[in-house]
Amino acid sequence: MNTNKLGSLLFALVGTLALLAPSVAGARVSALPSWNDTPAKQRIVSFVQAVTTAGSKDYVAPAERIAVFDNDGTLWTEQPAYVQLAFALDRVKALAPSHPEWKNTQPFKAVLEGDMSALAAGGEHALLEIVMATHAGTTTEEFAGIVSDWLATAKHPRFGRPYTELVYRPQLELMEYLRANGFKVFIVSGGGIEFLRVFAERVYGVPPEQVVGSSIRTKYELRDGRPALVRLPEIDFIDDKAGKPVGINQHIGRRPILAFGNSDGDFEMLEWTTSGPGARLGLLVHHDDATREFAYDRESSFGKLARGLDEAGKRGWVVVSMKDDWRAVFPPAH
């Protein structure tokens, strides 16, 4: 067979497959095996079918099928503390030998002595100091290496597994299901963009250019004659709350049609997403499963969810119960 004929045949076959698309998409629903057959899953599947069915009144062209996911508490566990905070505290300990003054200087003293109440007493300012001391001063490439090394060895205090294994299996399936239906999936996190990018591609299948997050400033300069991007101890952008729609606009430049979060830090992202014209879907993970993961909402220091629970009903957002809607939480241990 010559190339031309092969090409024509291939073209014909692709055309035929396109006609079969609805049944193929139907088959893909079984690609959400870690979701129970509850209304939450049904809402997701109906939404995806509506926006991908050509001729449907809710049809959305592939280029506009943008889905955004928060990370902490939405894609991986955020209890007993944000993973990036665990990284920062471990990093203070690792750097302490070159900072003897930290033994007597707050908030570092509190971290080195494991005195979490002294640390908490320092409030946001103390945390900011710790973030700057542990996240700045290196080049972007050095920082990625430090995070990567840490993720390879750090373990979750309760589950004893690497943090990158404490990602939610139903969400991995959902992101895959969305991509199979022509969506482009972005992470939009309050966490650090360069922290996330170290593992987002490998763990979630989300490439660096589809990660939006908080950032510190970087500066381009020559270091020993070689170009480098150096991380400065200055906040550039906080991608949380009303910052999320701003970050989405800055990085994506289109309004998403699906947003998945879990805390009130995601409220504006869901509001922005679901207030656009046409079919839209907003979802919130509700952590109500103390047995398999954690149970928390209104009173939590990490991932507080109050306004979202109060307004989900009237806004048409789906509250996903970890206990009832998810058949499995984490991937099987190796």
Added chain:
Amino acid sequence: MNTNKLGSLLFALVGTLALLAPSVAGARVSALPSWNDTPAKQRIVSFVQAVTTAGSKDYVAPAERIAVFDNDGTLWTEQPAYVQLAFALDRVKALAPSHPEWKNTQPFKAVLEGDMSALAAGGEHALLEIVMATHAGTTTEEFAGIVSDWLATAKHPRFGRPYTELVYRPQLELMEYLRANGFKVFIVSGGGIEFLRVFAERVYGVPPEQVVGSSIRTKYELRDGRPALVRLPEIDFIDDKAGKPVGINQHIGRRPILAFGNSDGDFEMLEWTTSGPGARLGLLVHHDDATREFAYDRESSFGKLARGLDEAGKRGWVVVSMKDDWRAVFPPAH
């Protein structure tokens, strides 16, 4: 034929086509018809073949095939002035009826009277004032509409064609050639990110999420009860010179392997791109064609190119002569 069999056959055919890939890629070289068969084109084609040939020492996985293009002077004409400046000046005139005070206030007075030397005398500060007055105050959606309307009617003073037709045909072909070879193509421009996004997808095939540019700050708020992103009169980021590698890192999160610019504003972008490990390609358009477009370099107010010309040789960058390397400059007029 049932779906399974069809699927298997399709799979087999795709596999067969993959084996034919080198000849297909070879055929695609003829997809650069507006490039003359000069060393510049040969450098591009050899580079693309090297990074896409499995088993080659220079092979680059598709996910890492990031190409970045400057916009003004690299993808479209920037003479006699940046297009976005023409937009801003027209916008001052359009807004003047609601700003009677502008008749007697610089730099607006200069614009309204067409007194370009008075405007130039105001320097950078005057330009900034004009940008803020014409680019801020609206929502992001309103701004996109204003730009879109302007692009639909504005004409280039010399060529009498819409600006979006004064894009370089060889570059449209090159971006398409790169995409066909698994590259992801980004625009990295000193121009405004939200100005560019209005036409980048339609004209260049570059979606909004692959546009990096300068920006003003935006704020998320409710306007008449509806969520909106409002453009504030404050600079957020200048994506030029040493800002380009910073913008690339912020938006893309990987170092590109190919960078195409035309002015010293692109110097650091090319430097950052070509100083990474493995095969890299840096290119500069040299505007040396007064007949078909414009001839300018070292002394130009827009798109000044001096250091790039001086250092291209020793850095291995390709200087693309518009006169000698491009068979055509613009797409045919409709």
